[in-house]
Amino acid sequence: MKVSHIVVENYRSLRRVELSVTDYTALVGANGSGKSSVLYALQWFYEGGALEGEDICGYHRPADGEVLDESSDAIAARTVSVTVTFSDLTSQDRSRLREYGRGDTAVFRKSWVLGDAKPKVVGNAKQGPGFAELRTMKLVGDFRPAYASLRHSQEGLPDLGGSPSRDQVSDALVAWEADPANGASLVDIADNDANHMFGIDGPNIILRCSRLVLIPAAAEISNQVGSSGKGSALGDLIGAFMSNAGATARAKWQSTYADELAELNSSVKRSVEASTGLQASRINSKLVELVPNAAVSFVPAVPDWTPKGEASVTTDVTIDGTTNDVSKQGHGIQRAIMIAMFQSLLPDAALLAGSHNAHADETVDEAQARLQEELANLPTLVVCIEEPEIYQHPVRARAFARVLAALASQQGGQVLLATHSPYFVRPDQFSSVRRFRLVSGVSKVRRTSLAGVAALSGDEEVKVQKILEKRLPTSFSEGFFADAVVLVEGETDKAVLEAIAEVLGQPLDSIGVCVLEVSAKDSLKIPYSLFSALEIPTYVIADGDALGAARTYPDKQNEAANAHASHRASTERITAWLPAATALQGESPHSFGSPTTIAEKFTIWNDDIEEELAAWPSFVAALLDNGGKLRKKDLLAYRTAVFEADIGDLPSTLRTTIDAICAFRVNS
Incomplete structure (x- = not known):
């Protein structure tokens, strides 16, 4: 069975976050937005562990002598809960989960209230009608007559005589519920006690069906993988084998x-x-x-x-024939070893096959059949990785992303990672991206899909997919990690605006703003729709192209007229979908041929950014001094000229545009 849906409530910055989970799910967003908290909440669901007041969203430590409010709302506010829905249940999963595994999915919720010693687990069960009440009865004087009465209302329950034991009654109920003929008669029991499924009051049944391993971003790596001391990953991995062998x-x-x-x-x-x-x-x-x-x-x-x-045992690592203790290796090698070792903590096919021995009374075929049965009964593996890009150089990070994608594609494998790296957001995994942002100290999460972006942009899915496949790995994915995005048409706009912002003492990257170029005006709408769907604030800068036709065709009247009409149509298409916004300079909405419009959510140049730069005398002089020329598209020369120019004669349109972007970031 696999994790298909998670709901986390009141855990750290996660007031209430719902996530659908696929085989490969990437949690992205700015630092502190709550991505890693999802991983740790899921780990707590699987493994338990102590929580404290600081783990509660919005927690305020009570003053000395303050009495806790015991109203239902107050108790709910200090209750942490994680609800997980499992899908793709196998017959073995259903057998293990019993009443919790009779539906299409299995749903469990683990909760903890501040002050309680232990968490509580409930699940959505399917039981025979009236069975739940009977199962709560402990005394023979209660459950025996109740069972006898139940037999009269439900056909198929066996006659257990006049003095059945509680175990006999329980077995009879389970057998009746397991009979497919009674499936339609089962009733839903919400929030049924399921502590015994998580090892709280018995063996941990869930771990027989699904296992989780979390690789944290911050860990004493060499201590975890370098020696077999108590509590280390290496000790957990081979400690039992060492003890048995010794x-x-x-x-x-x-x-x-x-x-x-x-x-x-x-x-x-x-x-x-x-x-x-x-x-x-x-x-x-x-x-x-x-x-x-x-x-x-x-x-x-x-x-x-x-x-x-x-x-x-200590861990030695051999690379290209040179062997050293793992503590003497680089952090990238250490982390790769730790990830592999944490994954190996869980039983897999290689472990079973390597430790499988035929019983004395088994034939070879019988032993092989038993091995195949054991392999089929292995738990699914959920690998959670916090910042997989840590200590990995770009080539190795790309390779690691491919390895994780392959792991997720294997039967019984799932990958859930919190990342700041575009290498782990691939076009084919686009619908698996969950984008986090922090609003007033509380995490919000958004997702979208190919169909969702196409619906917003009004384009065919095929066109959207083509653009995403081209742009997502190289530029768009960087926007997923920004607090705000500025979309521009070309590299000149990007280089010049970033340089001007730096000269003005307002570097855009320092406030979490990412500038992305899309190559053409008509290519702005799809990325705008993409980022809007993910609720990433997006500012648009486009060329009005009012002078472009005359500049391109100075002596060709017909060609100039056709180009002018094309530029007008293109500009009017973009002004039609841009959001309404108050103009800071010029008029909003923008009209083709009118002066530059700078608004709270977009800027449209009268013509293009080079035309604005032409009105900056000291920039033009610096550009010429460095052997450059306007419209030569020499990005280095443009950037150098910005830093050498006198900011005092900077055109107001360029200054106001930078101010508008910074204000947009603050107000978004």
Whole structure:
């Protein structure tokens, strides 16, 4: 079975967050937006562990002597809960989960209230009608007559006689519910006690169906993977094997040298008795005068000569023929080893096959059949990784992203990661992106799909997919991690605006703003729709192209007229879908041919950014001094000229545009 849906409530910044989960799910967003909290909440759901007040969303430590509000609303406000829906249940999962696995999905909720010693787990069960009440009965005087009464209303329950035990009644109920013929008669029981499924009051059944491993971003990596000490990943991985191997070796040695050990024991005993006998006689000669019928003797306690030493293990790493202790390797190698080791903590096909031995009474075919059955019953694996890009250079990060995608595609594998890297957001995984943002200290999450972006942009899905496949790995994905995005037509706009912002003391990256170029005006709408669907604030800067036709065709009237009409149509298309916004300079909405419009949510140049730069005398002079020229598209020359120009004669349109972007970021 696989995780298909998660609801986290009141955990850290997650007031209430719902996530649909696929085989590969990438949590993206700015720092502190709550991505990692989802991973740790899911780990708590699987593994438990202590929570404290600071883990509660919006928690305020009570003052000394303050009495906690016990109203239902107040208790709810200090209750942390994680609800997980599992889908793709196998027949083995259903057998293990019993009443919780009879529907299309299995749903469990773990909750903890501040002040409680233990969490509580409930699940949505399907049981026979009236069975839930009967199962709560403990006394024979209650459950026996209740069962007899139930037999009259439900056909198929067996006659257990006049004095059935509680176990017999329970088994009869389970058998009735497991019969497919009774499936339509089962009733839904919401919030049924399920503590026993999570090992709170019994064996952990959930872990037999699904396992989770979390690789944190911050960990003492060499301590985790370098030695087999208590609590380390290496100790957890091979500690039991080491203990068993050591015990087996010692037992074999003890058996081989049993006679020698017996002779050693006898020799030591005789020697000790001889050396202490004189002193015992001396004591007894004096003791008899005090207590006539008393005597002492010194009985040798021969030590157990069985070897007691426990083996230990350290981790060496060999790279290109050179071997070193793992602590002497780079952090990238250490983290890769830790990820592999954490994954190996969970049983898999390789472990079962490697440790599988035929029983004495089995044929080869029977042993193989048993192995296949054990493999089919392995739990699914949910691999959660916090910042997989840590310590990985770009080439290795891309390769690692591919490895994780392959792991997620395997049967029984899921990957859930919190990342700041575009390498882990691939076009084919676009619908699996969950974008987080922090609003007033509370996490919000959004997702979208190819169909969703197409619906917003008004384009065919095929066109949207083509653009995403081209742009997502190289530019769009960077916007997922920004607090706000500025979309521009070309590289010149991007280079010049970023440089001007830096000169003005308002560097855009320092306030979380990412500038992305899309190559053409008609290419702005799809990325705008994409980021809007993910609720990423997006500011648009476009060319009005009012002078473009005359500049391109100065001596060709017909061609100039056609180009002018095309530019007008293109500009009018973009003004038609841009959001309404108050103009800071010029008029909003913008009209083709009118002066530059700078509004709260967009800027449309009268022509293009080069035309605005032409009105900056010191910039033009600096550009010429460096061998550049307007419209030559030399980005380095443009950027250098911005830094060398006099900011005092900077055109108001360029200054106001930077101010508008910064204000847009603050107000979004």
